[in-house]
Amino acid sequence: MFEDLFNVVKKRFNDGEEEYKPPMFKCPRCQGTSPLSRYEELHRVCPLCGYHGRLSAAERIQITVDKDSFCELDKDMVSGDPLSFPEYPEKQQELREVTGLNDAVITGTAAIKGSKTVIGVMDSRYMMGSMGSVVGEKITRAFEYATENHLPVIMFTASGGARMQEGIVSLMQMAKTSGAVKLHSDAGGLYIAVMTDPTTGGVTASFASLGDIIIAEPKVLIGFAGRRVIESTIRQRLPEDFQLAEFMHEHGFVDMITDRKKMRSTLSHLLKLHGYAAEDKEV
Numbered sequence: 001m002f003e004d005l006f007n008v009v010k011k012r013f014n015d016g017e018e019e020y021k022p023p024m025f026k027c028p029r030c031q032g033t034s035p036l037s038r039y040e041e042l043h044r045v046c047p048l049c050g051y052h053g054r055l056s057a058a059e060r061i062q063i064t065v066d067k068d069s070f071c072e073l074d075k076d077m078v079s080g081d082p083l084s085f086p087e088y089p090e091k092q093q094e095l096r097e098v099t100g101l102n103d104a105v106i107t108g109t110a111a112i113k114g115s116k117t118v119i120g121v122m123d124s125r126y127m128m129g130s131m132g133s134v135v136g137e138k139i140t141r142a143f144e145y146a147t148e149n150h151l152p153v154i155m156f157t158a159s160g161g162a163r164m165q166e167g168i169v170s171l172m173q174m175a176k177t178s179g180a181v182k183l184h185s186d187a188g189g190l191y192i193a194v195m196t197d198p199t200t201g202g203v204t205a206s207f208a209s210l211g212d213i214i215i216a217e218p219k220v221l222i223g224f225a226g227r228r229v230i231e232s233t234i235r236q237r238l239p240e241d242f243q244l245a246e247f248m249h250e251h252g253f254v255d256m257i258t259d260r261k262k263m264r265s266t267l268s269h270l271l272k273l274h275g276y277a278a279e280d281k282e283v
Helices: 003-014 035-040 057-064 089-099 133-148 162-184 227-234 245-250 258-273
Strands: 024-026 032-037 071-072 105-112 117-124 153-159 191-199 211-217
Touching: 003 105, 024 035, 032 035, 032 117, 032 245, 057 105, 057 117, 057 258, 071 133, 089 153, 105 153, 105 258, 117 133, 133 153, 133 162, 133 227, 211 258
Parallel strands: 117 153, 153 191, 191 211
Antiparallel strands: 024 032, 071 105, 105 117
16 A cells, blocks of 8 residues: 555656656755755755765766867777676666766867867766776777877766776776876876766776876765775774875875866866967867
8 A cells, every 4th residue: 555655656756757856955964955956056066065966977078168069089889798797788788778878988079168178077877987998998099089189188087996897807997098198198298187076996096196187076085995994904993084085185195176166167277277278279
């Protein structure tokens, strides 16, 4: 009886089409409540404490680059199943249908206030942004394209690390992406890494930490192994803010912390400061 009642109410709220969204947003950090519309209006930033929620790759691109300037690279690339991992192909297909993505990163060219750049954005909805063969290949190709065309690179990272379903193939992407970053740097290119929540594991241990300038959003999680793993290994209690962006900034791992509302302007300023203003440079 209760199940039938629940289904009736759910259908009424959903109108048979979309999942019901509550009118209020409860912040997971401060536990305060505010109108969901206000939270969405601020691009998923809590109006009470400044908590930065996660964005999809498409949403990130929309609020960062100039309108209609984004041109995607390697759009149709999809992962294989090198280890014949149980249910991996089925999981991939399900995620493609749910997210509209072919894998956990989108790369392409775009302009930010007129300055052309190569941009990559990881999406945590797709297997927690884990780095498999396609993610590593797309990021590598993005850096190679930027090197060939004398463009800067901006990478928004959000990842749980290497993708275990691809085993050693996923770990090889750490070396491959790092090598592409090095070649881009040797050619004099600018690389700005923007760490969003969370940036961990093999992504942190490779291209995410190699930016000429490393930016982080407030309070995001940045690290390699998890807190519990480290504490059990060293048998010590870690600080409460350990692996948060502010802790990393204080210890020199992150160069600056930038609010989401200021990110576009900050990136534009950095690009122009390094000579990538559209009016001054042919791109």
